[in-house]
Each structure stands twice: as structure tokens, then as C-alpha cells.
Amino acid sequence: MKKTMKNQFATSDFYTAVFxxxxxxRLVSIDKTDPRRFRFVFADSEGRAKLLEGFFNGRARVExxxxxxxxxxxxxxxxxxxL
Numbered sequence: 641m642k643k644t645m646k647n648q649f650a651t652s653d654f655y656t657a658v659f660x661x662x663x664x665x666r667l668v669s670i671d672k673t674d675p676r677r678f679r680f681v682f683a684d685s686e687g688r689a690k691l692l693e694g695f696f697n698g699r700a701r702v703e704x705x706x707x708x709x710x711x712x713x714x715x716x717x718x719x720x721x722x723l
Contacts, residue, residue: 649684652677654714659695660688661710662702670717678718 648668651657657680661667665688671679682688694700 647684648681649688650679650681652679654680656680656692656695657682658707658710658714659692659700659702661714662706663691667714667717672718680714 649660650671651660657667660680660682665685666683668681668683671681673679691700
């Protein structure tokens with residue numbers, strides 16, 4: 641995970657990207673330059689670091705249907721040219 645351009649955040653971790661999508665973060669693009677490792681680029685916000693800290697420490701709570709829908713949406717976007 642890393643900061644990209646100002647006000648953007650990128651990660652190549654699929655489930656981190658799914659979590660951010662389920663928390664209604666806006667997916668700006670998917671960098672498909674390396675077909676073995678996609679980079680998901682999100683519009684960043686102040687609370688993102690704290691939100692992800694909760695995710696990695698097991699304290700985050702996500703509505704299961706939102707998480708499942710985010711998995712399906714992200715997989716669909718990965719293999720299409722929608723973004």
C-alpha cells in the first residue's frame with residue numbers, strides 16, 4: 641500500500657481494495673500494467689489510515705452483503721475495461 645498522487649491511495653491487496661469499496665471509497669482506476677499484480681487506486685480521505693488500521697487489527701465491522709457485493713464489483717472491474 642502506498643500514497644500515489646495527492647489525494648489518492650493505491651494498494652495491490654485485493655481484500656484491502658474490497659474493504660475500501662465496501663466502505664464507499666471511490667475507486668479512481670485500476671493499474672493493469674503488471675498482469676500478475678493489479679494496483680487499485682482510490683480517492684483518499686483523512687480517515688482512511690485509521691479505517692485500514694481497524695481492518696488489519698480485526699476491529700472493523702462490515703455489513704456482509706456490502707462486502708460480498710464489493711468483491712463481485714471489483715472482480716468485474718479487474719477483467720473489463722470499465723475504468
